[in-house]
Amino acid sequence: MTLRLEDFDYALPRELIAQHPAEQRSASRLLRLADGAISDHSFPDLARFLAAGDVLVFNDTRVIKARLFGEKDTGGRIEILVERVLGDHEALAHVRASHAPRRGARLRLAGSVEATVTERRGDLHLLHFDFPKSVFDLLEEYGSVPLPPYIDHTPDVTDEERYQTLYARVPGAVAAPTAGLHFDEPVLAALRAVGVEFVHLTLHVGAGTFQPVRTDDLARHRMHAEHYEIPQAAADAIARTKVSGGNIVAVGTTSVRALESAASDCGQIMAGTGETRLFITPGYAFRVVNRLITNFHLPRSTLLMLVSAFAGIEPVRRAYAHAIDRRYRFFSYGDSMLIDRLRR
Numbered sequence: 170m171t172l173r174l175e176d177f178d179y180a181l182p183r184e185l186i187a188q189h190p191a192e193q194r195s196a197s198r199l200l201r202l203a204d205g206a207i208s209d210h211s212f213p214d215l216a217r218f219l220a221a222g223d224v225l226v227f228n229d230t231r232v233i234k235a236r237l238f239g240e241k242d243t244g245g246r247i248e249i250l251v252e253r254v255l256g257d258h259e260a261l262a263h264v265r266a267s268h269a270p271r272r273g274a275r276l277r278l279a280g281s282v283e284a285t286v287t288e289r290r291g292d293l294h295l296l297h298f299d300f301p302k303s304v305f306d307l308l309e310e311y312g313s314v315p316l317p318p319y320i321d322h323t324p325d326v327t328d329e330e331r332y333q334t335l336y337a338r339v340p341g342a343v344a345a346p347t348a349g350l351h352f353d354e355p356v357l358a359a360l361r362a363v364g365v366e367f368v369h370l371t372l373h374v375g376a377g378t379f380q381p382v383r384t385d386d387l388a389r390h391r392m393h394a395e396h397y398e399i400p401q402a403a404a405d406a407i408a409r410t411k412v413s414g415g416n417i418v419a420v421g422t423t424s425v426r427a428l429e430s431a432a433s434d435c436g437q438i439m440a441g442t443g444e445t446r447l448f449i450t451p452g453y454a455f456r457v458v459n460r461l462i463t464n465f466h467l468p469r470s471t472l473l474m475l476v477s478a479f480a481g482i483e484p485v486r487r488a489y490a491h492a493i494d495r496r497y498r499f500f501s502y503g504d505s506m507l508i509d510r511l512r513r
Contacts, residue, residue, distance in 0.1 A: 234313055235343040
């Protein structure tokens, strides 16, 4: 099957793009897609669909205040979006400026901090920077939350709290694993009460998640690299669940990509760290995950392609049409889906 970019397009009324989070984390809707059947629920209903012996896999990455503003040594204004922190004083970043800074350029940031461009690197046109102080400290003091490009307000204190999961622990992401934004303590307590097990992995979501697919032939698209780490405890819990016949439920597409990247051909998870460029499209044979909690994704995006691979192109098209007709809220601050993997 030849896949084209247009196969994953749909028309979304702009007013359905959620600009702010729901008043409460779990006050969102949940669209259920199972065996092609669609039903409407609220997110706290999630505990009804899971059972003892199931395992939820959360991504515990923490969003950093990755956006900085300043000026070049020539005086031109710049915007820096840190993509990945490499060390205490080093980072890779995207730069928005009238002209890209040259190697050796010194950029003046907020608080009179100077950063030096040392090289250009990678397929996302990243610049390598040296900073005079801890990158994490610098971002926490002077940075702002890197809200997605389709959210049109300036980040505020609400975003600092709500564009972050309750269980975020390991700093390094520049975009939230948004499927996890719906979980609050009452929902987690209800899931524990029915015997669902929780495990965590880390995949630092990069700004490349918002990069458009620029080729109509999907076979030519190259994914950006993202760093992940899977603890041994998570790998062991998933192995036990597979043996016992429980569901392995990924919270978000990031958890799916980490698990599938770390899986052997027989579906055994290898604990440890790695880099993934895994591009999941229809026809992919999933080895680990059989249920997925996810938000609604942008047209023509790699995330929509992953969901379509998981549940089938036509069922997902119908589910999205249903969500639009029922006025669901879309994207990062929007509503959620619980999807069963397509039976083959």
